[in-house]
Amino acid sequence: MLSNTYKNKRVVKLLALLALISGFVPFLAQAYTGVTVVVSAETPVNAEFVESFKEALASGKNGRLRVKVIDLQEVEKLVVAENSELVVALGVKALEAASKLKHTTPVLGVFTPLPTYNNLLVSSKRVLGNFSAIVLDQPYTRRMALIKTVLPDVKNLGILLGPTSSQDSELLKDIGEKNTLNILQENVTQEADLIPKLQKLLDSTDALMAIPDPLVYSRETAQPILLTSYRHQKPVFGYSQSYVRSGALAGVYSSTKQLAQQAAEIAIKSQLAPSLLPPPQTPKYFSVMVNYQVARSLNIQLEDEDVIYKKMLGLETVE
């Protein structure tokens, strides 16, 4: 079994509370016959998701689910779908719109960061059983496994936390301990502190693990963070394909197809009990991406992505 339970204590508490409340809500919904995919825009990624999702449903045993795609402009259609459909919302805006549907309509968010999902869960006052998500965040255990796999010598791992990611501070320390990594962290509360704190961190760590936070890691800060780390000759482990392409050493990510596969599995599994969606989960299937140019420049010798992936798969299975 792949490790896909999310371990954030605060979220777990919140989820438990909400699950308790949801227990008192009578099940009104019936087995659904179709899935409505809500997209915020017609992008190639969304199109690829829909395509892969349909394929995955078709290959399922008892899956004969209709798939309908609507975009955000057609909000009125959402109302039509409300009672009998599973709504798969692609992206934050789509999930935000879907969260305003009748509370009995099961909604599954895809392409959504966990902190944003949590915010929407709270602000929409929905219950867990019919508001779930496959978040974009890879489990920290998996991310640290990658670090240990490619750089077994890393002892001190630096993390730079912002207002959003700082809630994971304790969790990161715990998981670090399990992976024999000493986590050194700096908290950034204002943009001006970013580089000074990063420099402080780089002086004492062997590598840096980037953790998504709007203040710390964004398109704008990618350049100073990656350049500063590179000047210190310290590798950065990214959280997305584009971050690795931009200049991180390596990262785990889930492809659109992999996320679609997981979404299809959830759709099939919960078809008969629409209000019992599984709890929000991290991506089940993943890929490894390595920036060999960066590795070479840092004089780090790395194996093929496939080899690294297989080693990591071995680790997750053992767990």
Next chain:
Amino acid sequence: MVNFRHPALLIWLLFVNSQLAIAEEAVADSAGEKNVWPLAVAAQSLTEDDYLGEVPKVLTVSRLSQSLADAASAVTVINRETIRASGIVDLPEIFRLVPGFYVGTNAGYVYNTNHTVSYHGMTTAYSGAMQVMINGRSVYSPLFGGVNWSELPLAIADIERIEITRGPNAASYGANSFFGVINIITQNPSDPAGSSVIATHGEERNEVFYRNAGKLNNLNYRVTAGYRQDGGLDNRNDFKRTRMLNAQADYQVNVKNGLEFEFGLADGARGEGNINEDNIVFLPRTKQIDNHYALMRWRHNVSDTSDFSLQAYHSYARSDDQTTSVNILPLLPAFAPFLAVDRLHIKNEVIQKRTDIEAQHTFSVGNNIRTVWGGSIRRDSMYAPYYLASKKTDYFDLQRLFGHVEWRPSEKLTFNTGAMVEHNDFTGTDISPRASINFKPNRNHTFRLGISSALRTPNYLEEKFQDRLLIPMTLPNPLGVNALVVQFRANKGNVNPEQIISRELGYMGKIGRLQLDVRAFSDRINDVIRFDGRTDFTTPVNTFLLNPLLDIEADSANNMGSAAVEGLEWQANWAFSNKTKLMFNHAYVHIRETQPDLKRNFVNSMPRNTISAMVTHRFDKNWDASIAYYQTSETTLLGDGDPVDLIRKCDVRLARRFNGRNWNGEVSAVVENLFNNHYQEFADYNTLERLARVNLRLDF
């Protein structure tokens, strides 16, 4: 300070402020359009775009440097921390911490008193055997060769790191990358954002710099302005007062394209003239200097494996030196009745300009081959009526084509090969090739075997100088002479470039906390350019040459003989702990002339042994200290240099940091030459003394 370049500063501020307004509007617009949930949530939330959206490629193929283990030459990297710990206030001083380097304070007494920086000898006051670049812009001067360090519009505080290639690297940097290459890289414009004031006060030294850096939408910028006052050495008229302004900006147009801008100004006054050397004509005086430059670079990320850049820059350097001699009538009694003037007025204005355009394409093929190739065109112009004996501006054109390939057939082997073909107005078309092989038995050890060749183009001093004194005569005299001439240089021209063929064996290793870099080298220098007296030159018609009477030789540069430079140098970086670090350098350089009895030979133009070391220690969060030690054995330097004895120099620095709510500060004290109150460096006219100074830095 206050009235310094008002218009430029104003334009900059206007530009910056208008960007700010645009940035604010943009934010307001997008908020109005995209506000799909309560603002409190929106402002703080991550979206799928943070994970799936495109991030501009930061470490592009061209930004990624070769790992030192793959590099074709020995490279020393001096970072900000080392610069800070060394406590230097003059940039060239830092090169004392590079193995094989010689640094001489205030060398020379013509044109400008300036630091001389050389590697492996042939040291003159203007050491022109090294290429020096700042962010890819060559600051090598074609006049005397070398760099006028004190005139660079560059603040030490803005430097991110300095990469020093020890050994010729003409294949990458072109001619004059002869003994080595110094590449100074400044900080990213907005790194770190905020304002700083840096002030230094000490004996013979006062400096203040202000810098402001920030980010406006996609524009990162930094502006640094400063004033530097250097009293110079005690017994010399070598003071320097410099005002400077430097601005850098980069603008990310979109994920694939970025633009970079640089702009700098430096001007001020310089003490000039050494009474011990010349008490008749070039007397102690004050001259004005004026420098500026502008650079623009377009970076285009073609693909994940390919980058293109196009840069253009223009630089301008003016030196306005006017001098009046003592009364010459008593000195030339025989001619006195016929002389038109009793004092000579010499106007020695020099204007150097450079325009350079360079295109470069970097790409990798598969995971094992990386290539960079490109070309450039340059025009240098030189207006120097006194030196060139012509009021015409002289032009020097240069065209280049270069290529370099790195091939890694396996993790253990790296081959580097490259060449540059260049054509210039002085020496025609030349080619400089190189090749090296790096063997890495494992990640911690690298052996390198390399051969490389480079050329040094003769500079104006060696190719075109015709400087002379003209003493006008009034009376129509029976000899038909209307002026007397004292000729200093009478270059024949057509000097061939000096050629170096360098062979080296290098080792780089990491043993626990110790990092070692060892280089054994054997260089052969052919067609060495030397000055030699000449009599077969002609002076203007109706003049009379005084040289024979005054026993002054007129010199012309020629290619004569060859020299061999051999030796061993090593650098050790040892981190005893996280708090205590040692850097140790030693070079043994042996120079031989292959042809005996040549005038001004090179044998002693480099100390046989140079040693430098620095220990840094951090006591706690706030206190740190460092001790630096420099030693050079006795040497006889060329071009304005004299025999000097063994030198031992020791500098200490103590610093304390302070932290406030919204500011950070550091106060440091430096004592230079702690144990040595009098010694001569470069020449006997340079006496260095113990100096102390205090430095304050405030970031807010």
